[in-house]
Amino acid sequence: MDAESIKRAYKRYAGIYDGVFGPLLASGRQAAIAHINKRGGRRILEVGVGTGVSLPAHRADNRVVGIDLSHDMLEVARGRVERERLDNVDALLEMDAGKLAFADNSFDVVVAMYVMTVVPDPQGTMAELERVCRPDGEILIVNHFAATEPGPRRTVERWLARFAPKLGWHPDFTLDNLLAGTGVTARTIATVPPFGLFSVLQIQRAAEAAG
Ligand SMILES: C[S@@+](CC[C@H](N)C(=O)[O-])C[C@H]1O[C@@H](n2cnc3c(N)ncnc32)[C@H](O)[C@@H]1O
Known part of the structure; x- marks a missing residue:
């Protein structure tokens, strides 16, 4: 999907996103943010922050920047930051995850939650996440990955793909689609x-x- 199709799709979702996908996808966000929240005093980038549904969960002594391609999703996020006085959110910026306008090691x-199956170039996006993350920092991905073994789940996923x-x-x-050619591997923290x-x-x- 190209950038314009993504913007169109999320323009449709923006008004209903929190009601439908807020609770439905809550567990993955909670697990990722609980992991991040183990330490404070850090600078966090949320890639594909969407409506900012996860922003209130970040501990107050971490500073958060969110980026998203969709103006409409970001408008909802901006309303939330203002309403809930989320003072640790430094910026919400319209930006393509595949071309991040941040310096290396920023x-x-x-963290990218429910984003990597949406972006047009997952491997290129992964390279950007690596580039802007400090070498001793952490990159977290929350996502659905399709079944690779034959079975009902793979059949449904292939049918839905159209x-x-x-x-x-x-x-x-x-998961192979995400990691192919990137030079990174992934450790599952939670399912x-x-x-x-x-x-x-x-x-x-x-x-x-390599250790
Ligand atoms: C399924 S939503 C996930 C939103 C949020 N992370 C959450 O946990 O609910 C996917 C988000 O990724 C954004 N997105 C898709 N492609 C993008 C890209 N190339 N760059 C930045 N954001 C993108 C969409 O606009 C949308 O807000």
Whole structure:
């Protein structure tokens, strides 16, 4: 999906997103933010922050910047920051995750929740997340990854894939699709509802994997 299709899809979702996908996808966000919140005093980048539904969960002594391609989703996030007086949110910026306008090593933590199946270039986006994260920082991904073994789940995911442009995400996206050619590996921190379909991953860069 190109940037314009994504913007169109999320323009449709913006008004209903929190009501539908707020609770439905809450477990993955909670697991990721609980992991991030183990330490304070860090600078966090939320990639594809959307309506900012996770922003209130960040501990107050971490500073958060959110970026998203969708103006409409960000408008909801801005309303939330103002309403809930989220003083630790430094900025909400319209930006493409595949072309981040930040210097190298700008953040201690980079987190992308329910985003990597949506972006047009997942591997390029992964390279950008690595670039802006400090070498000793953390990259976390929360996502659905399609089944690779034959079975009912893989059949449904492949059937759903034809609706990707309308859905705004790719149901047939596998973990291999994300990692291929990136030089990173992933460690699963948690598998979360609904139906254990979503994974919370900590990305390990080549140097870390080598020990
Ligand atoms: C399923 S929503 C997830 C929102 C939020 N992270 C959450 O936990 O609910 C996906 C978000 O990714 C954004 N997005 C898609 N492609 C993007 C890109 N290339 N750059 C930045 N944001 C993008 C969409 O606009 C949308 O807000």
